[in-house]
Amino acid sequence: MSLAPAAESDFQPSTQEELSRWLADNSTGPARPVFAVGGGTSTQFGYPSTVAGQTVSTTRLDRVIDYPARDMTVTVEAGITIERLQQLLATERQRLPIDIPEADWATLGGVLATNASGSRRLGLGTMRDAVIGLSAVDAEGRLFKSGGRVVKNVAGYDLCKMLIGSLGTLAVVSQITLKLRPIPERSAILWVPLSAIGEAEPILERLTSSATRPVAIDLLDRRGAELVSAKSRLSLPVNAAVLVVGVEGGVRDTDWQLRTVQDEIRRVQSGESHAVEAGEVDNLWSALTEFPVAIEGPVTFKASLLPSRTVAFVEQSARFGCAIQAHAGSGIVTGHLPGSAETVESAQAIIRPVRQAAEACGGSLVVMRCDDDWKATLNVFGRSTPATDLMRTLKTQLDPRGLLNPRRLFGDM
Amino acid sequence: MHPSTTPADSKITPQVLARLVEIVGVGGILSAREELVVYECDGYTIEKNTPDVVVFPISTAQVVEIVKLCNQHQIPFVPRGAGTSLAGGCLPIGGGVMIALTRMKKILEVNLRDRYAVVEPGLVNVHLTNHLKGTGYHYAPDPSSQGACTIGGNFATNSGGPHTLKYGVTVNHVLGAEMVLPDGRVVEIGGPCEDSPGYDLPGLFVGNEGTFGVCTRITVRLTRDPAAYRTMLGIFNSIQDATQTISNIIGAGIVPAALELMDQGIIEAVEAAFHFGFPLDAAAVLLIEVDGLEVAVDDEARQIIDICNQTGAREVRTANSPKERLLLWKCRKQAFGAIGRLSPSYCTQDGVVPRTKLPEILAFIIAMSEKHAIRIVNVFHAGDGNIHPILLFDERDADQVRRVLAASDAILEKCIELGGSVTGEHGIGVEKINLMNKLFSEIDLAVMAQVRDGYNPSGLCSPRKMLPTAGACGMEHIERSTPGRRAAL
Numbered sequence: 009m010s011l012a013p014a015a016e017s018d019f020q021p022s023t024q025e026e027l028s029r030w031l032a033d034n035s036t037g038p039a040r041p042v043f044a045v046g047g048g049t050s051t052q053f054g055y056p057s058t059v060a061g062q063t064v065s066t067t068r069l070d071r072v073i074d075y076p077a078r079d080m081t082v083t084v085e086a087g088i089t090i091e092r093l094q095q096l097l098a099t100e101r102q103r104l105p106i107d108i109p110e111a112d113w114a115t116l117g118g119v120l121a122t123n124a125s126g127s128r129r130l131g132l133g134t135m136r137d138a139v140i141g142l143s144a145v146d147a148e149g150r151l152f153k154s155g156g157r158v159v160k161n162v163a164g165y166d167l168c169k170m171l172i173g174s175l176g177t178l179a180v181v182s183q184i185t186l187k188l189r190p191i192p193e194r195s196a197i198l199w200v201p202l203s204a205i206g207e208a209e210p211i212l213e214r215l216t217s218s219a220t221r222p223v224a225i226d227l228l229d230r231r232g233a234e235l236v237s238a239k240s241r242l243s244l245p246v247n248a249a250v251l252v253v254g255v256e257g258g259v260r261d262t263d264w265q266l267r268t269v270q271d272e273i274r275r276v277q278s279g280e281s282h283a284v285e286a287g288e289v290d291n292l293w294s295a296l297t298e299f300p301v302a303i304e305g306p307v308t309f310k311a312s313l314l315p316s317r318t319v320a321f322v323e324q325s326a327r328f329g330c331a332i333q334a335h336a337g338s339g340i341v342t343g344h345l346p347g348s349a350e351t352v353e354s355a356q357a358i359i360r361p362v363r364q365a366a367e368a369c370g371g372s373l374v375v376m377r378c379d380d381d382w383k384a385t386l387n388v389f390g391r392s393t394p395a396t397d398l399m400r401t402l403k404t405q406l407d408p409r410g411l412l413n414p415r416r417l418f419g420d421m
Numbered sequence: 422m423h424p425s426t427t428p429a430d431s432k433i434t435p436q437v438l439a440r441l442v443e444i445v446g447v448g449g450i451l452s453a454r455e456e457l458v459v460y461e462c463d464g465y466t467i468e469k470n471t472p473d474v475v476v477f478p479i480s481t482a483q484v485v486e487i488v489k490l491c492n493q494h495q496i497p498f499v500p501r502g503a504g505t506s507l508a509g510g511c512l513p514i515g516g517g518v519m520i521a522l523t524r525m526k527k528i529l530e531v532n533l534r535d536r537y538a539v540v541e542p543g544l545v546n547v548h549l550t551n552h553l554k555g556t557g558y559h560y561a562p563d564p565s566s567q568g569a570c571t572i573g574g575n576f577a578t579n580s581g582g583p584h585t586l587k588y589g590v591t592v593n594h595v596l597g598a599e600m601v602l603p604d605g606r607v608v609e610i611g612g613p614c615e616d617s618p619g620y621d622l623p624g625l626f627v628g629n630e631g632t633f634g635v636c637t638r639i640t641v642r643l644t645r646d647p648a649a650y651r652t653m654l655g656i657f658n659s660i661q662d663a664t665q666t667i668s669n670i671i672g673a674g675i676v677p678a679a680l681e682l683m684d685q686g687i688i689e690a691v692e693a694a695f696h697f698g699f700p701l702d703a704a705a706v707l708l709i710e711v712d713g714l715e716v717a718v719d720d721e722a723r724q725i726i727d728i729c730n731q732t733g734a735r736e737v738r739t740a741n742s743p744k745e746r747l748l749l750w751k752c753r754k755q756a757f758g759a760i761g762r763l764s765p766s767y768c769t770q771d772g773v774v775p776r777t778k779l780p781e782i783l784a785f786i787i788a789m790s791e792k793h794a795i796r797i798v799n800v801f802h803a804g805d806g807n808i809h810p811i812l813l814f815d816e817r818d819a820d821q822v823r824r825v826l827a828a829s830d831a832i833l834e835k836c837i838e839l840g841g842s843v844t845g846e847h848g849i850g851v852e853k854i855n856l857m858n859k860l861f862s863e864i865d866l867a868v869m870a871q872v873r874d875g876y877n878p879s880g881l882c883s884p885r886k887m888l889p890t891a892g893a894c895g896m897e898h899i900e901r902s903t904p905g906r907r908a909a910l
């Protein structure tokens with residue numbers, strides 16, 4: 009899905025000042041829409057623009073500005089790839105603890121704009137927990153900042169939060185400061201095949217009072233599990249469903265946690281569980297991380313639910329032949345529709361009922377990827393709520409002429 | 422209630438007052454001078470102004486009616502929780518209607534399976550955690566004022582606390598809220614399901630300091646109780662050794678649950694109040710807590726004790742029982758209350774520096790104390806780099822007051838110079854409005870003002886808070902003369 013931004017972008021600033029001047033120039037006179045692109049891994053997400061404009065790539069904005077490792081913070085430009093960032097942090101045994109697919113392409117700015125996350129969000133949080141400061145340029149070319157470089161700070165409105173997940177529709181983020189975490193001594197994963205999806209429910213219920221503290225609890229349906237197993241190149245046993253439990257910490261404590269979770273699960277479920285071999289854990293994490301882009305069918309969705317509704321939701325989507333990865337502790341579900349959903353009508357016949365199930369518990373379903381022509385019918389973001397008006401207010405206040413990624417969010421923001 | 426005491430120039434006409442009584446009932450309103458005095462300031466006592474009237478709504482519907490009435494008559498209004506703000510967030514600039522949320526204090530829902538609770542804004546922070554006792558869950562943000570402050574106030578100021586070092590501040594635990602916007606619209610933002618599509622409104626609204634409307638309901642994340650604690654007290658002969666230890670603990674990649682520093686002055690006051698057995702001759706103590714799994718906490722505690730010893734700790738004690746642990750925390754959380762023993766007046770500052778800069782800022786604080794001949798004691802969230810120097814003085818002495826202000830400003834400016842911030846948790850309010858343009862550029866502030874103006878275009882809701890008015894220092898409405906005596910809890 010990756011574009012080659014270097015070839016296709018109209019402008020590639022190498023400093024945020026250059027970006028600021030360029031946007032300022034663009035905004036004078038007959039302003040043209042601006043499409044900011046990082047690694048190009050998620051450009052499919054959201055509504056396409058109906059008007060032509062210019063693409064600005066952040067990939068040359070990739071410097072490390074400041075890495076005071078002993079403060080456990082780092083300030084980098086937004087175009088740095090996740091892979092490069094993590095390599096740098098690893099030299100100090102630190103990390104940004106978010107599982108991000110296509111890390112070799114994905115830029116930090118892109119991750120911020122899409123609020124990407126993965127399995128370990130349960131224990132380690134998402135971008136909103138990691139970003140403590142940023143600089144960004146608005147449609148008029150004004151370079152502004154929010155937050156700072158310290159881990160605790162309440163001076164002014166938190167515009168970092170506002171920009172996380174904003175899909176480049178409010179400003180182009182140019183520089184980001186992150187709060188970091190140490191790389192744990194060890195992480196370990198338990199792989200629990202289940203003979204029915206519904207068998208996960210008593211286990212999940214039991215885990216809410218577990219003596220352990222899993223950082224990830226994923227529920228995969230059969231097709232999801234097959235996909236992960238194949239990606240990981242480990243021959244993991246697959247059944248009707250698989251529950252994946254991840255723990256992190258010191259050697260002694262992860263050993264204890266694995267044993268304890270196994271005991272706890274055994275008390276409510278009779279089948280086997282497999283502690284993944286130490287040498288294979290990284291492969292499995294990365295297969296779980298890549299799941300959202302392990303493209304199978306024509307449509308990928310992300311649903312947000314109450315955690316207690318996850319199992320029923322997975323059962324329903326599995327009946328439609330979807331491949332599912334549910335972060336069951338957080339209620340965040342990624343699903344790939346089956347290849348048989350060849351027409352927009354057949355895709356809609358799946359999306360409509362599963363979205364209804366998500367919305368019924370106060371959640372939502374967003375279509376992450378599909379043919380541009382299908383987007384209006386499938387309705388990328390689902391129902392709008394009164395809160396959508398408050399979002400529109402922000403768009404009107406910060407980009408009144410609608411120059412930044414016009415239409416991308418909700419089709420009108 | 423004595424409506425006749427309302428000042429003649431107030432917009433609170435007898436008709437408005439009658440309508441307010443209709444909305445909240447006779448028992449839900451205060452308008453007599455002597456009753457209003459209590460509401461002339463919050464924990465920040467330098468600046469005072471009485472509201473024209475205080476109302477105590479008990480429902481969202483009542484808040485809506487009050488806000489609409491204020492709009493109709495162009496009356497300023499300001500929300501208030503428990504009034505423990507240390508930045509003057511509740512100061513009713515221009516008088517008007519104060520909306521006190523303290524009677525909206527119900528816990529509406531607790532859902533352990535989905536790890537959230539829904540509460541009304543006037544609920545006292547610790548009441549939620551007390552309510553959850555025995556469930557295995559708690560509400561993580563624990564400001565030292567948690568026995569008094571409200572979750573609505575925490576939402577508005579993005580409060581922190583000792584344990585937010587490991588668990589994150591209020592914003593990391595807020596999933597959603599119901600807001601009565603400044604124009605009277607009611608909107609639900611976020612909710613118990615994570616990642617709602619579009620902009621992160623709960624993220625933006627937490628910390629708005631009452632300028633985006635009145636928060637009438639909050640959905641918060643609940644956190645599993647830690648299975649085990651180890652609480653230690655590192656005793657140091659020099660403050661530099663203590664701050665170096667903090668720096669080394671964080672530098673070693675250890676994130677304790679809490680890491681607090683108390684210096685000699687505070688130890689003295691706390692010891693006199695609680696008789697814990699703190700060594701009075703120590704220059705500083707570090708209160709360090711690790712929590713988590715029983716199998717893991719001893720290793721982590723040992724690592725920390727080793728670091729303390731390497732950086733010159735005279736002694737490291739361990740709390741031997743839950744009772745001892747609670748007493749240690751009581752000493753810490755009520756340290757402010759003990760300060761009254763040290764001097765007639767005090768002024769608590771709130772600044773942040775990168776954690777490796779703690780030795781530098783503490784040395785600077787000592788230098789300022791000497792330069793301005795003002796005694797300064799310290800008790801603060803050291804692990805976050807969040808300092809709280811407390812300046813002791815006598816407010817009857819005008820020269821001391823001047824020196825306190827000079828020393829405070831110098832310390833906060835030093836925080837900026839060291840790459841930090843002028844507030845880690847108490848907020849800008851009215852107190853620090855004149856520091857905003859030292860921390861932020863004109864453009865930064867203009868963008869923030871655009872955001873605010875989207876939600877609060879008339880400026881009637883919490884007027885003149887947080888952002889300086891363009892072209893002015895923001896303080897011109899106030900005679901900033903006395904740093905006041907901070908209310909102690």
Ligand SMILES: Cc1cc2nc3c(=O)[nH]c(=O)nc-3n(C[C@H](O)[C@H](O)[C@H](O)COP(=O)(O)OP(=O)(O)OC[C@H]3O[C@@H](n4cnc5c(N)ncnc54)[C@H](O)[C@@H]3O)c2cc1C
Pocket residue numbers: 463464499500501502503504505506507509510511522542543563564565566569570571572573574575576577578579580581582583630631632634635636637757758846847883908909910
């Ligand atoms: C002894 C002491 C210790 C403290 N320790 C800490 C600490 O450790 N950490 C920390 O972060 N703070 C601390 N504080 C500061 C203070 O307690 C916090 O800022 C707290 O969150 C304020 O809550 P409150 O209910 O008292 O709010 P108030 O003081 O009543 O109001 C604070 C601000 O929030 C607004 N507000 C209140 N309720 C609402 C609502 N429902 N809707 C919209 N706006 C609202 C007000 O307009 C005001 O701007 C301390 C204060 C004292 C006195």
